[in-house]
Amino acid sequence: AQSVTQPDIHITVSEGASLELRCNYSYGATPYLFWYVQSPGQGLQLLLKYFSGDTLVQGIKGFEAEFKRSQSSFNLRKPSVHWSDAAEYFCAMLPGGSYIPTFGRGTSLIVHP
Amino acid sequence: NAGVTQTPKFQVLKTGQSMTLQCAQDMNHEYMSWYRQDPGMGLRLIHYSVGAGITDQGEVPNGYNVSRSTTEDFPLRLLSAAPSQTSVYFCATSTGSYTEAFFGQGTRLTVV
Numbered sequence: 001a002q003s004v005t006q007p008d009i010h011i012t013v014s015e016g017a018s019l020e021l022r023c024n025y026s027y028g029a030t031p032y033l034f035w036y037v038q039s040p041g042q043g044l045q046l047l048l049k050y051f052s053g054d055t056l057v058q059g060i061k062g063f064e065a066e067f068k069r070s071q072s073s074f075n076l077r078k079p080s081v082h083w084s085d086a087a088e089y090f091c092a093m094l095p096g097g098s099y100i101p102t103f104g105r106g107t108s109l110i111v112h113p
Numbered sequence: 114n115a116g117v118t119q120t121p122k123f124q125v126l127k128t129g130q131s132m133t134l135q136c137a138q139d140m141n142h143e144y145m146s147w148y149r150q151d152p153g154m155g156l157r158l159i160h161y162s163v164g165a166g167i168t169d170q171g172e173v174p175n176g177y178n179v180s181r182s183t184t185e186d187f188p189l190r191l192l193s194a195a196p197s198q199t200s201v202y203f204c205a206t207s208t209g210s211y212t213e214a215f216f217g218q219g220t221r222l223t224v225v
Contacts, residue, residue, distance in 0.1 A: 009153070034213055043117075043203060043216035044156075051211065090155065092214075099144045099163070099210045100171070105155035 002027050004093050006104035013081050014112045021076040021107050023091030031093040033074040034101065035065055038088040047089075050074060061085070086111045115139050119204050119217035126194040126224045134189040134220050136204030142215070144207045145187040149173065149200040150219075156203065162187055194224045 003026045013019055025031060032051050036044040048059025055067040065076045074091060088108050092101040120135045136145065146161035158171030162181040176198060178190040191198060201221050205214040 032211055036216075041219075043218045044205075044214075045216070046213045049213055094211070097210050099207060099212075100146060100158060100161055101214060103156040105153065 002031075002093070002095055002102050004091050004102050004104040006089075006091055006107050008107045009105070010108045010110060012110040012112060015083050016080050019076075019078045019081045019085070019109070021089050021091075021109070023074045023076065023104060025072050025074065025091075025093045027072075027093060027095055029096060030069060031095045033065075033067060034092040034094070035059065035063070035074070035076050036090045036092060037061075038090065038106075040087070044090060047076070081109075081111055083111050083113065085109060117204055117206055117215055117217040119202075119220050121220060122218065123221050124223070126191070126222065128194060128196060128224060130194050132191050132194065134191075134202055134204075134222070136187045136189065136217060137185055138187075138204075138206045138215075139185065140206060140208075140215065141184060142206035142208050143184070144209055145181065146171070146205050146214075147177070147179065147187070147189045148203045148205065149198075150203060151200050159189065159202075191222075196224045198222065199224045 005024045034049045035047040038044045050057050050067045088106045090106045091104040094101045117138045143164045147159040148156040157173045160179040162168045204217040207214045
């Protein structure tokens with residue numbers, strides 16, 4: 001069965017610290033992969049996406065993610081977190097030929113000053 | 114440049130009442146879907162549509178009804194509201210496979 005796992009429900013970091021949010025997927029081939037961010041009271045906004053090619057992808061707001069086929073992972077990183085990055089982060093995958101993404105359960109990022 | 118517009122933003126219903134959550138898009142996207150978001154559950158797909166006149170059920174369709182008479186609109190109807198339907202509802206659109214989804218701002222529904 002296709003699934004996306006975000007192992008961490010909550011992550012707490014200090015402002016200025018580095019960040020890594022984990023995402024693992026289960027699918028028989030390489031899917032299309034996405035990271036979305038949801039600020040409080042808002043809808044989901046696309047941070048970045050991976051379709052093919054370079055396994056390190058850059059997104060908005062200084063985020064990047066690395067696709068690792070051997071680990072079925074697509075972890076999100078940021079070298080220095082800002083207080084405004086506090087939000088819910090969702091990893092999603094889109095199997096080839098599909099148009100309905102499968103979402104992980106989300107990771108809530110808390111940023112301490 | 115509205116994108117995906119959901120109305121209302123907030124709603125309180127009494128058990129047994131019916132209502133329609135509206136979703137309108139101006140991006141000419143073929144694919145539209147409704148999700149509900151509950152704490153710890155992530156996003157769960159309720160219904161989706163691949164074009165005008167075509168709809169299908171998602172993961173949690175019970176208690177909800179949809180129709181798609183135009184490309185722009187995809188309303189979600191609650192037939193007889195129950196407290197278990199208290200949630201935040203999101204409408205999303207996309208141009209098709211291999212593309213990202215665009216989300217509305219959400220409707221926070223409370224059923225008392």
